[in-house]
Each structure stands twice: as C-alpha cells, then as structure tokens.
Amino acid sequence: MPYIVRPRRFPSRALAACSALLLIGAVPAQAAKRSTEQAEKPITEASITEASQCVEPALTQPFLYAGDSNWYTLTPGQTPGNFAGTGWTLTGGASITKATLQNGQTGSVLDLPSGAKAVSPSFCITSDYPTARTIIRNVVGASGVYFYVSYLGTSTWDTPKNTGQTHGEGNGAWTVPAAVNMQPYNVPGWQVVRITLIGGGTTNDYQLYNLYVDPYRR
Numbered sequence: 001m002p003y004i005v006r007p008r009r010f011p012s013r014a015l016a017a018c019s020a021l022l023l024i025g026a027v028p029a030q031a032a033k034r035s036t037e038q039a040e041k042p043i044t045e046a047s048i049t050e051a052s053q054c055v056e057p058a059l060t061q062p063f064l065y066a067g068d069s070n071w072y073t074l075t076p077g078q079t080p081g082n083f084a085g086t087g088w089t090l091t092g093g094a095s096i097t098k099a100t101l102q103n104g105q106t107g108s109v110l111d112l113p114s115g116a117k118a119v120s121p122s123f124c125i126t127s128d129y130p131t132a133r134t135i136i137r138n139v140v141g142a143s144g145v146y147f148y149v150s151y152l153g154t155s156t157w158d159t160p161k162n163t164g165q166t167h168g169e170g171n172g173a174w175t176v177p178a179a180v181n182m183q184p185y186n187v188p189g190w191q192v193v194r195i196t197l198i199g200g201g202t203t204n205d206y207q208l209y210n211l212y213v214d215p216y217r218r
Contacts, residue, residue: 047087047121047194050152054124054190062212063133066176072133072212075195076121081107083209087121094118094199099207102135102174109209112145112199120195122152125213127186131179132195134211137168141204145197147180152192154185160196167206179214 048054057073062080077086081103085096094116099109110118136145144167148160164180184191199206 048123048192051124051190051192054192057124059215062210063176068133068176070214072214073129075132075211075213076123078209078211080210081105083108083110083211085110085118089119090117092116092199097207101209107209109207110197111139112197112206112208114141114143114199114201114204116199118197122192122194124190125182125184125193126190126215127184127188129213129215130182130184131214132182132211133176133179133214134166134208135174135176136166136206136208137172137174138170139172139205139207141201142167142170143201143204145206145208146200148196148198149182150194150196151185165200166208167200182213 059071059073060080061069062072063070074080077084077088081101083096085108088110090096092115093113095111096108097111098106101107101109112118132147138144144165146162147164147166148162150156150158150160161183163183166177166180168175168177182193184193195211197208
C-alpha cells in the first residue's frame with residue numbers, strides 16, 4: 001500500500017521541495033522491503049496463542065452425502081465451500097485459486113504444487129478431535145499431500161510431526177479421502193495445534209478445500 005505523505009511546515013519552499021524528492025527516492029526501496037516481508041507472513045493474523053483463548057466450536061455434518069455421519073468443525077481460514085486462507089502462511093508456490101467445486105459451484109481452494117507449503121494459524125482441539133478430513137483432487141500426479149501437526153508446548157512445535165497423507169483419485173475428480181490422524185496428546189483440556197500441508201512428488205499439483213477436524217470420540 002503506498003504511503004500518503006503529509007509534509008510538515010518548513011521555513012522555505014526550497015527545503016520542502018528537497019524533502020519531497022528524498023521521500024520519492026525512499027518509497028520504492030521501502031515498498032520492495034514490505035513486499036518481501038508480506039510474502040513471508042500469513043494473509044491475516046488469526047492464531048490462538050494459548051489454551052485459555054479456546055472456546056467450544058460449532059459442529060456440523062458436512063460429509064453426510066459421502067456416508068459419513070460424524071460431526072466436524074472447520075479448521076481456521078475457511079467457510080463451507082471456500083478456502084479463503086485467512087491466517088495461513090503460503091510458501092513455495094502455494095496459493096488460493098478459484099475452481100469448480102465438487103457440487104458444481106465456484107469457490108476458492110488451496111492449490112499445492114509439489115514442494116509447496118501451507119501452514120495454518122494455530123487453533124484449539126482436545127484429545128476428542130483425533131482426525132481431520134478434507135475434499136481434495138489430484139490436478140497433476142498422484143503422490144498426495146503430506147499432513148503435519150505441531151502442538152504448542154511440545155517438541156513438535158518446532159519440528160512438525162508427519163501423521164499421514166491425503167490425495168484424490170487418479171482421474172482428477174474431487175474426492176473425500178480417508179481421514180488423517182491428528183494424533184492429539186492424551187491429556188485433558190484444550191491443546192493448541194497448527195497444521196502444515198506439503199505437496200508431494202516433483203511435478204505434481206493438488207487442490208483442496210473444506211478441511212475439517214472430526215471429534216468423533218465425543
């Protein structure tokens with residue numbers, strides 16, 4: 001976003017003109033710096049920083065059409081049929097793009113080429129939320145998306161733990177694959193977690209949306 005410069009009153013017009021020229025020269029360098037910083041930051045900050053911030057989430061049954069009657073809650077940065085990416089950090093070519101969804105409507109999805117990474121904002125679960133499930137398709141290739149979890153206050157926070165892989169069918173159609181294990185710790189109360197998704201393979205591409213966490217043991 002360009003700066004709006006409101007110059008102060010100066011004793012002479014010449015001094016004001018010199019100051020304006022200096023500011024014009026400084027703006028491109030500052031803008032370039034901001035562009036680099038923004039590329040390394042989440043789209044919007046929306047993370048939970050401690051368990052005391054946790055509240056009970058709303059639960060729905062989004063996969064009834066697929067024969068799954070379990071209750072789920074969306075992970076952050078989404079609404080049903082729309083992966084807005086709010087709070088997610090996208091690197092390595094990961095992006096949010098428009099696509100035709102499983103129901104034929106248009107929505108935003110997370111696009112993950114091989115090696116691309118998407119890190120969720122941190123959010124709250126308990127040991128009653130042991131799995132996650134999504135809608136995904138293989139745009140190119142079939143290696144799948146690697147699923148990692150990091151729990152605040154544990155060694156996984158700095159070294160995420162790989163708990164599985166999710167992928168679509170070979171024909172490129174949207175798929176509701178098997179659930180991936182969140183592997184929460186068997187402790188009482190809330191746990192703060194974040195998810196890391198990494199596109200597998202070398203020249204592949206995947207898209208997903210409606211990433212839910214499933215509290216089926218509740």
